[in-house]
Amino acid sequence: MPKAYVYTRHGGPDTESFVEQPAPEPGPGQLLIAVRAAGVNPVDWKLRDGYLRPGAAPTELPAVFGNEAAGTVEKTGPGVEGFAVGDAVFGSTLTGGYAEYTLLPAAVTAHKPDAVSFTDAAALPVAAATAYDAVRQAALPAGATLLIIGAGGGVGVAAAQIARATGLRVIGTASTGKREFVESLGVTHVPPGPGLAERVRAAAPDGVDAVLDLVGGADLEAAATLLADRTKLISAGDRGRVVKLGGAAVVRLRTAAVLDDVARLVVSGALNPYVTRTFPLERAAEALRAVEEGHALGKTVIEVGA
Incomplete structure (x- = not known):
């Protein structure tokens, strides 16, 4: 059974744990990806603490950590065009990135350029x-x-x-x-x-x-x-x-076009994601602490699949 790192209630680090759960099923306009890397951001622990994004519905618990991921398409949902099984992609997650599988909205997902690693791509969407x-x-x-x-x-x-x-x-x-x-x-x-x-x-x-x-x-x-x-x-x-x-x-546009532009900046050398620390999924708690304690330099990324 695939693994995921979740918080079971709102609060501190004591609410966190690993769980085994089935891979989610992609709905209309969604992609199921096998996660290769997931970015770690301050919003991850803030959501665990109970922060509610403006206009967002309350989070269903338990919730998988992580808001950005890169990986390969495993399955496409109804109505998805422009993506095929096996494509390397990156984007903001619908079901959390600290997991072996997650869902991405196809409309806000970009193809990963060959010149950009999965680790670097996972640092871009947020x-x-x-x-x-x-x-x-x-x-x-x-x-x-x-x-x-x-x-x-x-x-x-x-x-x-x-x-x-x-x-x-x-x-x-x-x-x-x-x-x-x-x-x-x-x-x-x-x-x-x-x-x-x-x-x-x-x-x-x-x-x-x-x-x-x-x-x-x-x-x-x-x-x-x-x-x-x-x-x-x-x-x-x-x-x-x-x-x-x-x-x-900041007005977030949240479009695939923005992700494409950002990836092109990486390819051109104008933008280095500066992933300074990586952790395997098994050490997700350490990755989150590195960011939560405010001492992280550049980006921290969890590497999931080989």
Whole structure:
């Protein structure tokens, strides 16, 4: 029986366990894939804690962890076109990625280029696609300056590279331990925390043209004071606070076309998913702790099948 890593109720790590369950059956417009790799993201543990996405229905429990995966098509549901058994694909999951099998919506699934590994592809649907949507939403001209709050995590690393590829100057907050890494991306590093606005002004005397926040809280509020145009204040880290500050949450397009574009950036060398840690499915708990404790650098991926 296939294995999956689930949470049985809302709460902390004590709610997590492995279960054996049948492979799900693809419905209309769905693909069943044999998972080769699954990305790990902060939203995974937040959903376990009880976070409810805006407009989403309550999660049915037990629920399989994971929101992005790459693998090979095992079966197609009614009405699916453009995919065949054996195709290598990646996308956002319907039934969780920390599993040997999962379902993907065909309309928001992309074919994996041969030049992109399953491990790297599994890191793209959430973090890289969110970064792509956010940079496009900022709509800055080449030469403008983007401030990224939280540049050392999965979304921040992708956003920095995508922004740089479009000709933007990037300033990014990250812990001191991540300074060398973010600077290797061509980012001007500034430490987070009290005094952030003053440090950013010193790093960018001409000001910043947009802010992409991935952390929320006090740093988001400080960054807002740097903008004359609050429509350029965008957050994937604190939806409620950014709206109160006059900004907006990242608008996720969630299309196969975005995934195709992101994959092309990887193939071209403009975007490195920076998968810095991998774990086998049997160590899913360790993978999740690495992200939940906030010390992960780049992306963490669970490798499932050979």
